[in-house]
Amino acid sequence: MPDTPILEVSGLVAAYGAIRALHGIDLSLMPGEVVAVLGANGAGKTTLLRCLSGLLKPVDGRIVFDGDDIAGKPAEGLVARGISHVPQGRMVFPGLSVRENLIVGGWTRDRAATAQGIDRACTYFPRLAERMDQQAGTLSGGEQQMLAVARGLMSQPRLLMLDEPSMGVAPVIKAVIFDALADIARDEGVTMLIVEQDAELALDLADRGYVLETGSLAVQGPAEALLVDDALRRAYLGG
Ligand SMILES: Nc1ncnc2c1ncn2[C@@H]1O[C@H](COP(=O)(O)OP(=O)(O)OP(=O)(O)O)[C@@H](O)[C@H]1O
Numbered sequence: 001m002p003d004t005p006i007l008e009v010s011g012l013v014a015a016y017g018a019i020r021a022l023h024g025i026d027l028s029l030m031p032g033e034v035v036a037v038l039g040a041n042g043a044g045k046t047t048l049l050r051c052l053s054g055l056l057k058p059v060d061g062r063i064v065f066d067g068d069d070i071a072g073k074p075a076e077g078l079v080a081r082g083i084s085h086v087p088q089g090r091m092v093f094p095g096l097s098v099r100e101n102l103i104v105g106g107w108t109r110d111r112a113a114t115a116q117g118i119d120r121a122c123t124y125f126p127r128l129a130e131r132m133d134q135q136a137g138t139l140s141g142g143e144q145q146m147l148a149v150a151r152g153l154m155s156q157p158r159l160l161m162l163d164e165p166s167m168g169v170a171p172v173i174k175a176v177i178f179d180a181l182a183d184i185a186r187d188e189g190v191t192m193l194i195v196e197q198d199a200e201l202a203l204d205l206a207d208r209g210y211v212l213e214t215g216s217l218a219v220q221g222p223a224e225a226l227l228v229d230d231a232l233r234r235a236y237l238g239g
């Protein structure tokens with residue numbers, strides 16, 4: 001593994017008005033690594049991803065992606081540079097078909113790459129292949145989440161960030177989504193940052209993890225170590 005991180009975050013501070021949500025986060029990802037971000041509701045996980053994908057301008061700190069400081073840069077440009085963010089809560093376009101949602105996800109790519117991307121989505125998610133012309137709003141919740149993940153892959157990201165991909169999804173679909181993510185990480189070397197409430201599921205996939213507690217990093221380490229760490233328990237039980 002090369003020894004230059006693809007993403008290096010230092011001293012990241014974010015706020016909503018006067019209220020600080022992140023108090024100086026340091027985090028780094030090596031190319032090809034899968035890293036989990038865990039923590040209780042309101043810990044700042046979504047805020048962190050929003051800063052990294054350019055949806056929220058940080059108050060302070062550096063976000064170096066592929067050698068450039070991207071803190072505060074607009075989201076559109078970051079997609080073209082290789083950062084993809086699958087937001088929390090299945091944000092598909094309900095009035096568009098499955099195929100159209102995928103095409104929108106591939107807006108930075110040419111026609112050939114888009115066609116390839118749709119084929120790849122069908123391979124990872126056969127259920128979507130059967131529903132290409134169905135309106136996304138009529139898909140089941142789990143199918144919408146698969147579509148959200150598949151759409152996030154359409155830009156051929158080098159860094160894929162996922163915000164609670166298992167939220168509200170039945171166990172069988174959770175398994176389909178996490179199996180696909182494992183294949184994509186292994187076969188394509190896509191670097192991933194995965195926010196999850198289901199710590200076991202995330203740490204099973206991830207190489208390393210970070211635990212956020214009220215806007216600060218409480219603990220970090222290899223996935224196997226975190227699975228048995230008391231701090232992780234505390235972060236979830238709030239004690
Ligand atoms: N748009 C906003 N305006 C004001 N405060 C916000 C806004 N979004 C988030 N916050 C606050 O910032 C803090 C962190 O929120 P964030 O959504 O990042 O948490 P989270 O870890 O993703 O939680 P969850 O697990 O519930 O998704 C919370 O205290 C939240 O109330």
Ligand SMILES: [Mg+2]
Nearest residue numbers: 045046047088
């Ligand atoms: Mg969140």
